[in-house]
Amino acid sequence: MQAPVLVLNDAVKRESGKNVHHANIQASRAVSDIIRTTLGPRAMLKMLLDAGGGIVVTNDGNAILRELDLAHPAAKSMIELSRTQDEEVGDGTTSVIVLAGEMLYVAETFIDKAYHPTVICRAYNKALEDAIVALDKIAVPINVNDRQSMLKMVKSCIGTKFTGQFGTLIADLAIDATTLVSVDLGNGLHEVDIKKYVKVEKIPGGQLEDSQVLRGVMFNKDVIAPGKMRRRIVNPRIMLLDCPLEYKKGENMTNAELMNEEDWHTLLKMEEDYILKLCTQIASFKPDVVITEKGLSDLACHYLSKHNISAIRRLRKTDNNRIAKVCGAVIVNRPDELQDSDIGTGAGLFEVKKIGDEFFTFITECKDPKACTVLLRGASKDLLNEVERNLQDAMCVARNMIKNPKLVPGGGASEMSVSAYLKQKSSFVEGVDKWPYEAVAHAFEVIPRTLAQNCGVNVIRTMTALQAKHANGENAWYGIDGNTGVISDMKELGIWDAYNVKVQTFKTAIEAACMLLRIDDIVSGIKKKQVQSATPSKPQVEDEKDVDSEQMIPE
Structure with a gap:
């Protein structure tokens, strides 16, 4: 029996081999080129139109890429890089895209020369390890208390x-x-x-x-009864609740049969007694302010104001957690479980102020706040x-x-130092890994080169002079002044980058480039039914069936 042959139906599009590598590299370069001009102090701004019709003007790499609507899968994965960088360290979102785009661009030559992607990735990973060693050499400790x-x-x-x-x-x-x-x-x-x-x-x-x-904290709320409740309290006792101060509503299946008028009064009396019991329990702890995440009825408001207690209702859970952090209170789920230690006494001032047309509550002057606004x-x-x-x-x-608490020099100085170090190390790399390894060294130069481009200086002269400074590995502090485009000592100018950010940028850029280089097939399959629904409807003889994107048909 002969081996079956794989036949793809009309609804499946497939690209493979070198075409995929070139397409992925072009898509990544396109994303990189969009935000290349937003790097450095002389960065240009981008005006974005969001889905709601609003306008955003920014040079923040992550904010720009978030608004882009792209179809190419490789371009989408590049955008994810920026998001990952933003969540992990919060800075370097533009650098990571520019660097990843350049890493892929320098790999294109080796793809054309029929290098296997695994060989390129192996050299890239070796270069990444050496790049972090080079960063460690120029890192400077800092005193965070200064x-x-x-x-x-x-x-x-x-x-x-x-x-x-x-x-x-x-x-x-x-x-x-x-x-x-x-x-x-x-x-x-x-x-x-x-x-x-x-x-x-x-x-x-x-x-x-x-x-x-x-x-301390502030939030957009006012006390429930402004005329009856205090809007300014010094050294308040604050109680935080996560339960409603109102009578429990009957469920859908609740049946209450009222035969005469007295029954109705009894029902209302039960509600009032329940609210009174709740408020009495709360008042026994002598709080000045009661804040709940749920509802608070008018009757409860009346009883609380009689005890000179200010109340705020329907507060966000996140805000309530922050208040607990600043004043030392514990959020209680049931008034029955209240203890005196649950009351927060760490705040110095409770105040409601009007700013513009709205009222804001301030809980400030806290002794040891572990949250803030x-x-x-x-x-x-x-x-x-x-x-x-x-x-x-x-x-x-x-x-x-x-x-x-470690710093590395900014202005492209770190990248140039790493580049010079990798160029020296490349002479000791043996075999076919040598050339991709060396290409990574050249790719790191994209950051200072982009800074020079955005300053409008002569890029070739500036980069040649900067390479000469770093050639012997001694002038590791020299980079490009982002305002003037002049080669300067970053230590004198006080231009620094956080060590964490730089390491994360290098790791993310190189690992993402390796991932995209190892893709050799892009298959997009859609159901035949969807293809037919796009064409004018015709009477069908056969029953409609979902056809798998791949069918095994013997020769």
């Missing part, structure tokens, strides 16, 4: 952003916020959870200079959105510094 050095560090990392023009304002806010929520785990380890415990509140109006980090003021929503994106990057940089 405010000035931290300020310089964060400012140099966000100097390329829109808010770089406002001096140290954003860097100050970022350092204050991250140091507030930093928890020392011992053995030199720190936990800094920005997503959970740092909330950014944007309120249009006022000056950007009015922005501040609150030693950053209040941003500015001219318009678009401006505030961009400031928030820059602030998130700055906070991530500060977090990286607290977690791993």
Whole structure:
């Protein structure tokens, strides 16, 4: 019996071999070229139209790529790189795409020369290991308790952003916020959870200079009965609940038969007694403020105001967790389980203020807050959105510094040092791995080259002079001043990058390039029924059946 032959039906499109490699490299280069001009302090801005018809103006790599609608699978995986980088270290989202695109571009020559992708990937992984060794050699430790050095560090990392023009304002806010929520785990380890415990509140109006980090939290709520309840309390006792302070609603299957008028009054009395019991239990602990995530009835509001207790209802779970962190309260699920230790006494001031047309509640002046709110003021929503994106990057940089206090020079100096180191090492690499290994060394030069291009200087002259500086491996601190395009000592200018960010950028870019190079087949199959539905309908003789994309038919 002869072996069966694989036949693909009309609905399946298939590309394989060299065509796939070239298509993937071109798609990745296209994505890389889109955001190449947004690297460095002289970066151009991109105007994006989002799905809702809004306009976003930014030079943040991740924000730009998030809005792109691409069909090519390789281009989609490039966008995922930026997202991964943003979630992991929060910075270097543009660099990682530019570097990955260049790694693939230099591999194209070897694909044409019939190198096997496995050989190229092996050389790339060897180069990655050596690149991290080269980074370790030029890394400099930093004292995270020294405010000035931290300020310089964060400012140099966000100097390329829109808010770089406002001096140290954003860097100050970022350092204050991250140091507030930093928890020392011992053995030199720190936990800094920005997503959970740092909330950014944007309120249009006022000056950007009015922005501040609150030693506590704020949220967009007012007390339930403004006329009866206090809006300002010094040293409040705060009770946090996760249960409704209202009578439980009857379920769909509940049947209550009322035969006469007294039964109706009895039912209402039971509701009132239940609410009174709840409020009496709460009042026995003498809280000044009661905050619940669920509803709170008018009757409960009446009883609480009689006990001079201010109440806020329907608060977000995340906000409630932050309040618990700042004032030391415990969120209670049932009033029956309340204890005196559950009451939060760590806050210095409870205050409701009106900003613009809305009321905001402030719980501030806390003794040891492990959560905070950053209040941003500015001219318009678009401006505030961009400031928030820059602030998130700055906070991530500060977090990286607290977690791993090491710096490497910025301005492309690190990449040039790594490139020079790999060029020296390549002479000791044997066999066919030598040329792809050397190609990685050249690919690292794309970062300083792009910085020079965005400054509008003569790229060839600048790069030749920079390569000469790094040739002997001694001038590891020389890079490109992103504002002028002049070759400068990064140590003197105070331009630094976080070690964590740089290592993650190299790893993500090279590993992604290896993954895309190892793809040798792209098969997209759709059901035959869908193909037929796209054509004008015709009477069919046979029953419609789903046809598998691959059928095994003997010869």
